[in-house]
Amino acid sequence: MSSHPRPVMVASNRGPVTFRVDDAGQLQSSRGQGGLVTALTGAMQSGGTWVAAALTDGDREMVARHPEGRIQVKADDTSYDLRYLAFPQAVFDGYYNNISNGLLWFAHHYLWDTVHSPLFKEDTVQAWEDYISVNRAFATALAEEASRLPEPPTYLIQDYHLSLVPHFLRELQPDALIAHFSHTAIAGPTYLRIIPDRIRDAVLRGLLGADVLGFHSEAWAENFLMSCRYVSGARVDLGRSRVVLEGREILVRVHPISIDVAPMRELASSLQARRLRQQLNRWRGNARLILRVDRMELSKNILRGFLAYENFLRRHPSWKGRVKFLALLSPSRQEIPEYAAYTEDCIREAERINTELGGEDWTPIEVRIREDYLGAIAAYGLYDVLMVNPVFDGMNLVAMEGPVLNRRHGVLLLSRNAGAYFRLGRYAIGVNPFDIEGQADAISEALEMSEDERTRRSRGLSRLVLANPPARWIRLQLDDIERVRRRRGFSAA
Numbered sequence: 001m002s003s004h005p006r007p008v009m010v011a012s013n014r015g016p017v018t019f020r021v022d023d024a025g026q027l028q029s030s031r032g033q034g035g036l037v038t039a040l041t042g043a044m045q046s047g048g049t050w051v052a053a054a055l056t057d058g059d060r061e062m063v064a065r066h067p068e069g070r071i072q073v074k075a076d077d078t079s080y081d082l083r084y085l086a087f088p089q090a091v092f093d094g095y096y097n098n099i100s101n102g103l104l105w106f107a108h109h110y111l112w113d114t115v116h117s118p119l120f121k122e123d124t125v126q127a128w129e130d131y132i133s134v135n136r137a138f139a140t141a142l143a144e145e146a147s148r149l150p151e152p153p154t155y156l157i158q159d160y161h162l163s164l165v166p167h168f169l170r171e172l173q174p175d176a177l178i179a180h181f182s183h184t185a186i187a188g189p190t191y192l193r194i195i196p197d198r199i200r201d202a203v204l205r206g207l208l209g210a211d212v213l214g215f216h217s218e219a220w221a222e223n224f225l226m227s228c229r230y231v232s233g234a235r236v237d238l239g240r241s242r243v244v245l246e247g248r249e250i251l252v253r254v255h256p257i258s259i260d261v262a263p264m265r266e267l268a269s270s271l272q273a274r275r276l277r278q279q280l281n282r283w284r285g286n287a288r289l290i291l292r293v294d295r296m297e298l299s300k301n302i303l304r305g306f307l308a309y310e311n312f313l314r315r316h317p318s319w320k321g322r323v324k325f326l327a328l329l330s331p332s333r334q335e336i337p338e339y340a341a342y343t344e345d346c347i348r349e350a351e352r353i354n355t356e357l358g359g360e361d362w363t364p365i366e367v368r369i370r371e372d373y374l375g376a377i378a379a380y381g382l383y384d385v386l387m388v389n390p391v392f393d394g395m396n397l398v399a400m401e402g403p404v405l406n407r408r409h410g411v412l413l414l415s416r417n418a419g420a421y422f423r424l425g426r427y428a429i430g431v432n433p434f435d436i437e438g439q440a441d442a443i444s445e446a447l448e449m450s451e452d453e454r455t456r457r458s459r460g461l462s463r464l465v466l467a468n469p470p471a472r473w474i475r476l477q478l479d480d481i482e483r484v485r486r487r488r489g490f491s492a493a
């Protein structure tokens with residue numbers, strides 16, 4: 001869609017840069033990895049600001065040292081402003097740990113054991129106020145930043161942390177062009193009824209403040225539309241994938257994100273990565289390798305993955321000693337009690353399986369819990385089977401990273417509840433993440449698969465990933481917004 005590029009304002013909880021104070025008291029910054037940061041940065045070619053929450057002590061120090069917490073960042077031929085918002089610890093805790101990650105994340109990934117949880121009490125009421133105040137602060141900061149620009153920007157709001165921002169921003173700027181993108185799975189209307197009515201209604205109405213709502217898969221877009229049927233005054237048009245509320249039309253669009261392959265391949269061919277691959281190869285010996293790479297995250301279904309592997313080994317004892325499972329897990333959200341408990345459960349189960357099935361010269365499962373991006377990049381090169389079995393997942397980028405870096409025509413085991421399954425499913429072995437026996441069968445099928453079939457599938461996976469670079473993801477969203485702009489009669493300069 002031809003039009004001159006407009007300034008873009010991005011808002012996300014986690015910003016593109018992390019700051020730390022070095023021994024000399026200087027602020028040092030490091031840029032986040034991944035296609036999302038690259039894609040959103042690329043969208044700011046005509047200027048703009050990225051507003052995010054200060055997460056680390058270094059981030060807060062950056063805010064303290066710069067007027068309004070704003071600095072200029074240069075990246076990939078683009079220069080943009082970065083503004084971090086610092087919140088009192090208790091407010092941030094309510095907004096981030098309690099509501100964003102303890103309530104909304106749990107709801108959208110179906111994580112509750114509903115016989116016993118959740119129990120919404122006074123702390124939820126207080127935390128909800130914190131969530132509102134942080135979302136309001138984001139909207140206010142965005143409007144302030146926009147007033148410094150020569151022309152009205154396009155707002156790109158990211159994820160469940162900021163679901164009220166579109167609504168608050170619309171109150172401040174009724175004509176604003178706002179897109180919100182959900183990177184998570186989205187629960188269906190029945191499950192969403194678990195969360196307090198007031199919160200559910202505010203979240204849905206908050207999102208509906210946008211002009212365009214983006215999701216990674218048809219399943220999440222449909223769930224969202226179905227939930228909107230319960231928002232009073234909203235008219236849902238499933239056929240045209242839109243909602244009409246208070247005379248405004250809100251478009252619901254599916255734009256699956258992919259990964260930025262070139263920098264990953266470059267890193268994978270670095271000397272350091274090569275050394276790590278050699279080490280891993282020595283550790284693996286003659287065994288086949290099953291790999292998983294995840295955040296230490298409830299929705300990733302790590303425990304059932306171990307149980308499926310155990311089931312496979314018990315039913316196919318000839319594989320004992322001939323296969324190893326490597327789980328590379330980066331620590332995540334340990335402030336939330338369920339995450340700390342889950343981490344212990346995973347370690348305990350792996351140890352039990354190792355004790356019951358392993359021997360002196362063979363350990364069935366190796367669990368490594370640490371931040372180790374390079375280690376993951378190296379390991380991707382070596383797997384025979386990549387296990388990606390989330391309970392529910394908005395997209396899942398491991399399912400894309402693995403196939404473009406793997407050198408052994410490895411097989412992808414992929415949960416049918418991951419957004420990625422809708423894109424890659426035809427070249428993966430699809431699994432029901434709750435079915436232990438079924439996942440064990442899938443491991444067996446993957447390990448026994450013919451070389452021809454493995455080659456066909458792994459090539460297919462790489463092809464699909466490479467055909468959808470992150471720049472395309474952002475371009476399609478900007479095209480949506482441009483259509484809204486034209487329909488509203490804005491001048492298309």
Ligand code: G6P
Nearest residue numbers: 013014101159183184332333394
């Ligand atoms: C998911 C969310 C992101 C979030 C990431 C890591 O992918 O969609 O918004 O940044 O998890 O979680 P964290 O809580 O560490 O930011």
